[in-house]
Amino acid sequence: MTSNLPQRSGKRVTIKDVAQAAGVSVTTVSNALNKRTDAMTEETLQRIQAAIRSLDYRPSQVARSLVTNRTATIGLIIGEIETPLFLQALNLIEPIAREADYNLLLCNARDVDDERQAVNLLLEKRIDGLIFLSTSLYMADDYLLNLPVSAPPIVMVNRTSLYDGFDHIHWDNAGGIIEAVDDLVRLGHRHIAQLRGPASRRSSEERVEGYRAGLEKHNLEYRSDYVRLADFERPPETWEQATHELLAVSPRPTAILASNDTVAAIVMRTVQQAGLRIPQDITVIGNDNQPFCNYLNPPLTTVDIPVIDAGQLAIEILLDRIANPTKTLEQVNLPCSLVVRESSGAV
Amino acid sequence: MTSNLPQRSGKRVTIKDVAQAAGVSVTTVSNALNKRTDAMTEETLQRIQAAIRSLDYRPSQVARSLVTNRTATIGLIIGEIETPLFLQALNLIEPIAREADYNLLLCNARDVDDERQAVNLLLEKRIDGLIFLSTSLYMADDYLLNLPVSAPPIVMVNRTSLYDGFDHIHWDNAGGIIEAVDDLVRLGHRHIAQLRGPASRRSSEERVEGYRAGLEKHNLEYRSDYVRLADFERPPETWEQATHELLAVSPRPTAILASNDTVAAIVMRTVQQAGLRIPQDITVIGNDNQPFCNYLNPPLTTVDIPVIDAGQLAIEILLDRIANPTKTLEQVNLPCSLVVRESSGAV
DNA sequence: TTGAAAGCGCTACCAT
DNA sequence: ATGGTAGCGCTTTCAA
Numbered sequence: 217m218t219s220n221l222p223q224r225s226g227k228r229v230t231i232k233d234v235a236q237a238a239g240v241s242v243t244t245v246s247n248a249l250n251k252r253t254d255a256m257t258e259e260t261l262q263r264i265q266a267a268i269r270s271l272d273y274r275p276s277q278v279a280r281s282l283v284t285n286r287t288a289t290i291g292l293i294i295g296e297i298e299t300p301l302f303l304q305a306l307n308l309i310e311p312i313a314r315e316a317d318y319n320l321l322l323c324n325a326r327d328v329d330d331e332r333q334a335v336n337l338l339l340e341k342r343i344d345g346l347i348f349l350s351t352s353l354y355m356a357d358d359y360l361l362n363l364p365v366s367a368p369p370i371v372m373v374n375r376t377s378l379y380d381g382f383d384h385i386h387w388d389n390a391g392g393i394i395e396a397v398d399d400l401v402r403l404g405h406r407h408i409a410q411l412r413g414p415a416s417r418r419s420s421e422e423r424v425e426g427y428r429a430g431l432e433k434h435n436l437e438y439r440s441d442y443v444r445l446a447d448f449e450r451p452p453e454t455w456e457q458a459t460h461e462l463l464a465v466s467p468r469p470t471a472i473l474a475s476n477d478t479v480a481a482i483v484m485r486t487v488q489q490a491g492l493r494i495p496q497d498i499t500v501i502g503n504d505n506q507p508f509c510n511y512l513n514p515p516l517t518t519v520d521i522p523v524i525d526a527g528q529l530a531i532e533i534l535l536d537r538i539a540n541p542t543k544t545l546e547q548v549n550l551p552c553s554l555v556v557r558e559s560s561g562a563v
Numbered sequence: 564m565t566s567n568l569p570q571r572s573g574k575r576v577t578i579k580d581v582a583q584a585a586g587v588s589v590t591t592v593s594n595a596l597n598k599r600t601d602a603m604t605e606e607t608l609q610r611i612q613a614a615i616r617s618l619d620y621r622p623s624q625v626a627r628s629l630v631t632n633r634t635a636t637i638g639l640i641i642g643e644i645e646t647p648l649f650l651q652a653l654n655l656i657e658p659i660a661r662e663a664d665y666n667l668l669l670c671n672a673r674d675v676d677d678e679r680q681a682v683n684l685l686l687e688k689r690i691d692g693l694i695f696l697s698t699s700l701y702m703a704d705d706y707l708l709n710l711p712v713s714a715p716p717i718v719m720v721n722r723t724s725l726y727d728g729f730d731h732i733h734w735d736n737a738g739g740i741i742e743a744v745d746d747l748v749r750l751g752h753r754h755i756a757q758l759r760g761p762a763s764r765r766s767s768e769e770r771v772e773g774y775r776a777g778l779e780k781h782n783l784e785y786r787s788d789y790v791r792l793a794d795f796e797r798p799p800e801t802w803e804q805a806t807h808e809l810l811a812v813s814p815r816p817t818a819i820l821a822s823n824d825t826v827a828a829i830v831m832r833t834v835q836q837a838g839l840r841i842p843q844d845i846t847v848i849g850n851d852n853q854p855f856c857n858y859l860n861p862p863l864t865t866v867d868i869p870v871i872d873a874g875q876l877a878i879e880i881l882l883d884r885i886a887n888p889t890k891t892l893e894q895v896n897l898p899c900s901l902v903v904r905e906s907s908g909a910v
Numbered sequence: 911t912t913g914a915a916a917g918c919g920c921t922a923c924c925a926t
Numbered sequence: 927a928t929g930g931t932a933g934c935g936c937t938t939t940c941a942a
Contacts, residue, residue, distance in 0.1 A: 228632075228713045230919055241929040246921060255927050272711050277687045278628045279919035283934045287625060289668070289688075300647045310671040319684060321636070322669045324657040337666060340624045341636075364619050366575045452857070481858035488860055508855040510799070511828035513835055577935055588913045593937060602911055626935035629918045 229273045237267035249275055281342065290534065291321045291338035291346040291368075293331060295353065300506055302349055305373075305527025309347070312531045318344070328355045335360070344368050345534045349527065350375035352418040369537040371530045371546075376418050383533050383546040385526045389419050390426030392519035392552025393473065396501050397430025399554055400471050404563040405499065406436060409462045409469035411446035411455065411479055420475070423503065427473065441465050446475045446483075455479045459486040470498060470563045477502035477509055480516055484559065495561030505555050514558035522550045576620045584614035596622055628689065637881065638668045638685035638693040638715075640678060642700065647853055649696055652720075652874025656694070659878045665691070675702045682707070691715050692881045696874065697722035699765035716884040718877045718893075723765050730880050730893040732873045736766050737773030739866035739899025740820065743848050744777025746901055747818050751910040752846065753783060756809045756816035758793035758802065758826055767822070770850065774820065788812050793822045793830075802826045806833040817845060817910045824849035824856055827863055831906065842908030852902050861905035869897045 231249075235242045240260060247256065248264045267273070281287045290313055294302055306320075313320055321343060323334035338346060345368045357377045360370070371383040400408055410427045413420030424443075431438050442465065444458040455475075459482070462469055472487075474480035480502030484494055492498050494514055502509060502518035509516040533546050578596075582589045587607060594603065595611045614620070628634045637660055641649055653667075660667055668690060670681035685693060692715045704724045707717070718730040747755055757774045760767030771790075778785050789812065791805040802822075806829070809816055819834075821827035827849030831841055839845050841861055849856060849865035856863040880893050 228919090229711070232919080242920080243922085243929055243931095244927085247928085250921085257927070260927080272709075274683070274687050274711070276629075276689060276919055278625050278634060278689050279934090280921075281625045281934095282623075282629055282919080282936085283921045285934080292669075300650065303647065303650045306669075307671060310669065314670070314681075314684075319688065320669045322639075322653075322657065322667045323661070324654060334661075336621070337661075340621050341666065342623060342625050362619075364576070364621070478855075478858060481855070485858070485860040506855075508825075508828070508853075508858075511825060511832070511855070511859075513832040513860065575935090579935080589936080590913055590938085591911085594912090597937080604911070607911080623935055626918090627937075629920085629935080630937045632918080 229271045231273075231275065233271055234264065234267045234273050237271060238263040240264060285342075286344055287342050288318050289321050289341065289343045290318045290531075291323065291334075291341075291343040292349060293323045293325050293334050293338075293346065294349045295325055295331075295351040299351070301504060301521065301523040302527075305349060305523045308524055309527045309531045312528065313535075316535050318535070331355065332359055335363075339363075339367060345538050346370045347530050347534055348372045348375045349530070352376055352420075353416060354418065369534060369541065371534045371537070373526050373530050374419075380545070380547070383537060385529055385533070385546075385548045385550065387522055387526060387550040388552050389422035389521075390429060392503070392521070392554065393423050393426030394430040394433065395552070395554045396473060396519055397427065397434065399556065399560070400499065400501075401434045401436070403499070403561065405471045406563075407442070407467055407469045408436070408471045408473065409442040409444070409465070410473045411444050411458055411462070411475050411483065413475040414445070414447040414449060423473075423475075442469055446479045448476050448479055452478075452482050455482045456486050459483045460490075463487070463490060463492075468498075471501065471560070472498065473501050474503065477504045477506045477516060477518055480518065480559075481508075481512055484512060484516070494559050499560040501554075501560055509555075509557065512559070517557045517560035518555050519552050520555045521552055525550055576618045578620075578622065580618055581611065581614045581620050584618060585610040587611060632689075634689050634691055635665050636668050636688065636690045637665045637878075638670065638681075638688075638690040639696060640670045640672050640681050640685075640693065641696045642672055642678075642698040646698070648851060648868065648870040649874075652696060652870045655871055656874045656878045659875065660882075663882050665882070678702065679706055682710075686710075686714060692885050693717045694877050694881055695719045695722045696877070699723055699767075700763055701765065716881060716888065718881045718884070720873050720877050721766075727892070727894070730884060732876055732880070732893075732895045732897065734869055734873060734897040735899050736769035736868075737776060739850070739868070739901065740770050740773030741777040741780065742899070742901045743820060743866055744774065744781065746903065746907070747846065747848075748781045748783070750846070750908065752818045753910075754789070754814055754816045755783070755818045755820065756789040756791070756812075757820045758791055758805055758809070758822050758830065760822040761792070761794040761796060770820075770822075789816055793826045795823050795826055799825075799829050802829045803833050806830045807837075810834070810837060810839075815845075818848065818907070819845065820848050821850065824851045824853045824863060824865055827865065827906075828855075828859055831859060831863070841906050846907040848901075848907055856902075856904065859906070864904045864907035865902055866899050867902045868899055872897055 231242050231245050235245045325331035325334045352374055354376050361379055373385045412424050446455040446458045474483050480500055484500050487498055502516045505518045505520035509518050578589050578592050582592045672678035672681045699721055701723050708726055720732045759771050791808055793802040793805045821830050827847055831847050834845055849863045852865045852867035856865050
């Protein structure tokens with residue numbers, strides 16, 4: 217067939233087979249597998265390893281888990297897995313987890329029902345820990361409060377939660393916008409508009425707060441006609457429309473803060489097609505700092521969301537809590553900072 | 564504390580506890596859990612369900628797996644998890660898997676060593692199936708040939724493999740480029756250039772083949788100075804440089820096929836900054852059809868890679884093979900098609 | 911219609 | 927320095 221390794225039979229190789237082949241007891245094999253080799257003859261160890269190799273033995277994690285009560289698995293519940301930023305976070309979480317000998321059990325959950333089902337599944341799989349990597353959609357989480365005591369530790373990233381009994385990691389959406397407004401004012405802007413995201417997400421609301429706070433800080437008037445909805449869950453045509461509306465206001469805004477980078481890209485195109493130059497005639501600022509910001513023309517100035525840091529922090533905090541369940545809860549709020557590129561400039 | 568559900572003790576609730584609470588045997592509880600309720604009194608069933616609810620019992624998948632020899636888990640090994648296209652595929656794979664009662668165990672593997680380690684881990688976790696979602700980096704896979712007979716079925720997506728003993732899904736990179744060349748010729752282009760990707764990936768080589776085949780098909784001369792390397796693993800400045808080189812060739816190419824969409828975005832910007840208009844002066848075509856193509860100015864014409872279809876097909880084929888191990892191997896080659904937007908036009 | 915008991919593949923305790 | 931064995935929480939025969 218396709219293999220030239222010894223294949224005793226169709227049956228699975230167990231620790232018993234190894235013990236028999238090596239002429240030792242299962243205990244001794246188990247000790248060898250778990251690196252308890254202090255009191256073991258070099259020769260015994262050799263024989264065991266030879267047997268393992270020749271039988272191509274792979275210890276069953278499931279049998280082991282049953283007795284140790286550990287699965288070496290961490291659950292990850294992601295809202296909107298297609299968000300590239302989450303993916304980048306995953307790219308960091310997975311190696312850290314694996315380095316610590318954990319695997320990641322992945323679930324996508326767009327709504328509460330889905331999420332609840334995922335949590336139940338993961339609990340039945342007896343995961344050792346759970347990370348929520350959420351959008352800031354408002355979702356009920358009361359069912360999380362009633363989890364059995366045997367439930368594993370949970371770390372939440374960006375999840376709206378009424379309950380402060382979990383480790384939490386957020387980022388300062390409002391602060392990021394304030395920093396953007398600061399920079400705009402420094403560049404001489406007095407007419408700053410905002411395209412806001414849907415009210416169904418906390419992040420959107422925080423950015424609106426940031427906008428108002430930024431204006432207030434610099435004694436600029438808040439004008440409701442400088443604020444338009446550009447819901448990134450709706451088609452791009454609606455963002456285009458909102459942009460046109462902003463351009464029609466008098467006096468025309470000299471800067472537009474967009475709901476996110478995708479919306480910003482459309483804003484840029486709309487502005488350019490209207491015959492205006494970026495940033496000479498109008499400044500456009502995005503939000504999220506997605507990789508493609510660098511590839512737009514001009515490269516997009518945007519507010520960076522530290523999702524990657526958040527992901528790394530999440531897994532580190534979780535591993536820490538698994539090791540030390542009683543340590544005090546973490547409530548981290550990471551700063552968002554303005555990344556200045558070429559779509560912003562002086563008036 | 565935080566819960567108002569009954570919490571008997573710190574101990575985990577087992578099937579035994581449920582049996583005791585319901586006044587029946589564990590067998591009967593097991594039967595109820597596994598929907599073998601045909602020969603069961605309505606009243607018994609009720610009592611069991613009441614006990615389960617009041618104890619908040621969650622059956623242990625690990626104990627169950629030990630006896631059934633199934634884990635209801637599928638392994639997923641991804642090269643370059645940060646690739647947004649892979650993520651979109653995941654977005655489809657996960658729901659399909661979950662619908663069929665499988666969870667996804669996720670591993671990131673950039674190189675062979677990493678991959679091999681991941682495979683070993685997954686085998687020890689006794690996964691029921693394995694999907695490779697790979698970049699087309701050339702990687703040895705001889706270790707996969709020597710897997711024990713007890714290893715689960717494997718489906719490969721886009722993985723270079725010398726062995727045809729697995730289900731395989733590819734896409735026709737060359738065909739996509741040929742389609743692009745066809746369209747360019749139809750638009751009157753005779754001077755078509757290509758920015759090619761690194762030789763370390765099969766996809767790059769196939770696109771070069773497609774380019775040559777396309778030219779040949781239309782009796783166009785192959786000119787080596789119309790081909791430049793734009794390695795997407797290297798910094799964008801190198802792509803810019805390559806673009807400048809192409810623009811300096813005489814006669815200047817009227818169309819550029821870029822290594823991928825990211826490179827295409829940089830090409831567009833470079834071309835525009837050189838004072839040329841897209842597509843009036845020069846046509847730019849990308850590859851991959853990433854979401855941001857729509858947001859560029861002008862929107863990017865590109866060759867679509869059916870990663871999402873591939874992902875869906877992969878999980879379907881895998882589930883099918885798990886159910887029916889002896890069915891004939893699948894070797895699918897999905898077509899790549901040109902998505903015409905506004906960055907391409909007549910000469 | 912329900913129950914008793916063996917056994918899945920390990921680990922951990924206690925012996926020797 | 928090594929081994930015997932109970933038991934982890936289930937499912938699955940077989941019996942009643």
